[in-house]
Amino acid sequence: MSARPPLPYDFLPQVPSFGLTSRDITDGEVLPAEFAHGGGNLSPQLAWSGFPPETRGFAVTCFDPDAPTGCGWWHWLALNLPADTTELARGAGASDADLPGAASFHARNDFPGHRYDGAAPPPGPAHRYVFTVHALDVPALDVTRDTPAAQIGFNLSFHALARASVVVGYSS
Template sequence: MSLDRPVTPDPYPLLPEVPSFSVISDDVSDGQPLKDDQVQAFGDTSPQLSWSGAPEGTQSYAVTCFDPDAPTPSGWWHWVAIDIPADVTSLATGAGASDDSLPGDAFHARNDFGDKNFGGAAPPQGDQAHRYFFVVHAVGEPSLGVDSDTPPGQVGGNLTFKSLGRAIIQGTYQH
């Protein structure tokens, strides 16, 4: 079976338009390969992220990592951290390890591995390079109104309609 497929479009321009703001990382360089620490086989360590310029009215944040290139119709959610307090503007390397690593009342919803943490890059052997979109979503409510057992696609749906803005940095990985 060949894994050569057409490149999946960047999903974020397909969503309702919201303002963008800035996100930078000590661990991810936009458009560049991820470090081994962010790969499932080597580290499963979430990257450091810092953001600024969120829209007025932001009451909380969510941080997600999504791979649209996974060989599934719905892509693959690697990280879903929600209800991050509005006064927080960064997450340290490894904040995706558990809910205890997140600030305030923030928590993880399930990722597509079925875990409540950050799951590193894990494209199939021999597949094309995958893109990993690390997105900080500025939310206009103090709580997204979901719980830790909410499927990641449903969280993504809520974020589609409750985000005031998005900040995106993208890494890649290929075996």
């Protein structure tokens, strides 16, 4: 049996963490079906605190490192959230209109869509879904709605002051 792929931030430069909570998902638990692609396809509520005071903006992502692609699968990329944002409500991943701030937007995920698209693993062992809030040293990344997710990931890594993650599992 082969080892599972690493979590997406295991080999990147380490940055501090901060508090990330949710009324909808719990680290190490199973993702409820209403947040899966075949269920309600809702993005979960997320709230954060304790990030560095020099934070100038945020991004929220969801990534599946276990997708059978060799490079994982991006489910959500909510970018350019204002520095005073400390929460996304349940369902905020539905459209750009549900994000705070005039400059915020959803970049293209791997479905592809410009929104949150929940867990949709093939039959087999549970996949891990890594919901991450990135505290950034810039108010906005220099990317567009259609910038490839790998390039966005590079920019997130380069501009990260801190990050916080919740990892949940889901199987079909």
